[in-house]
Amino acid sequence: MIELIKVGERTYYFTGLFHVGVYLISYDEVCLIDAGIDKEYASELDELLIMKNWKVRLIINTHYHADHCGGSRYFQDKYNCKIYASGINAALISDYDICPAIVWGASPLNVLMNNYYYADSCDAEDITGKKLPEGLEILKLPGHAISMIGVKTGDNVLFLGDAVVGAEVLEKEKLTYIYDIGEYLKSLDTLEQIESKMYVPYHGEPVTDIKELVRINRENVIIxxxxxxxxxxxxxxxxxxxxxxxxxxxxxxxxxxxxxxxxxxxxxxxxxxxxxxxxxxxxxxxxxxxxxx
Ligand SMILES: [Zn+2]
Missing domain, CATH: 1.10.10.10 (Winged helix-like DNA-binding domain superfamily/Winged helix DNA-binding domain)
Known part of the structure; x- marks a missing residue:
């Protein structure tokens, strides 16, 4: 069962398979950080938002991967919210057909089209130069995906996207998705220097000290x-x-x-x-x- 956990005055995250962030930007409006994998998952999250009487005004997608943006369309259809993503990610989320081809290198095989691989397109805008809700800050963490970003909230909670994954995920997967190893390693160095009260990986449990998580993710790449x-x-x-x-x-x-x-x-x-x-x-x-x- 998915729960909504409070980790700061205005910051929450959803438990479950994907750690979607929630930042309260007014008494009844929220900004989501990522959106779950698909519309079914998004509607489960929405049930908890409805119980709070919260409406989604904005979604920041950390990157274009389907497990992060697959639920965005559901929220945009329902709340007419804006969706921001970094650089090329906004274009990819807006026209998803090209995304599976990035992995395969050609028009993709139909049999591979699961919800990790293909998402509903939605109307996303480039976050560059946009005025963000008070307290939100964007952090460039490229490597896992091109131009990936993390999002820091006014409560000093950092949502990491897939800059790192939890120890249990590394143990199971051995080989996690990285687009550019050089950029990924640089982002790990960046992350190590960032002081936050809490760090929330999208796949993995939140931690209060990032150093160990960075260490094991770096170690995995080196191995x-x-x-x-x-x-x-x-x-x-x-x-x-x-x-x-x-x-x-x-x-x-x-x-x-x-x-x-x-x-x-x-x-x-x-x-x-x-x-x-x-x-x-x-x-x-x-x-x-x-x-x-
Ligand atoms: Zn992911």
């Missing part, structure tokens, strides 16, 4: 970088890298995981190539990846 480098000590085809990686972390490959986790493995290969630790060669019409020792 995966080592894993990919070790696999490519001899020249490897991409599918062999996926195979070895899945064996290493004891995961079972499916078409869906090949698509999503395969994309994540590409992120690691890209980063290593860009920093000069990996090279590619075409032999017999196979593209081979090899670690530069």
């Amino acid at each position: 995966n970088l080592k894993r990919v480098k070790a696999i490519c000590r001899t020249p490897r085809k991409f599918d062999e890298i996926v195979h070895e990686f899945f064996n290493d972390v004891d995961m079972e490959l499916t078409l869906y995981k090949y698509n999503v986790k395969g994309g994540m493995i590409k992120t690691y290969l890209t980063y290593l190539h860009n920093i000069g630790k990996m090279e590619t060669e075409c032999i017999d019409n196979y593209l081979l990846w090899q670690t530069i020792s």
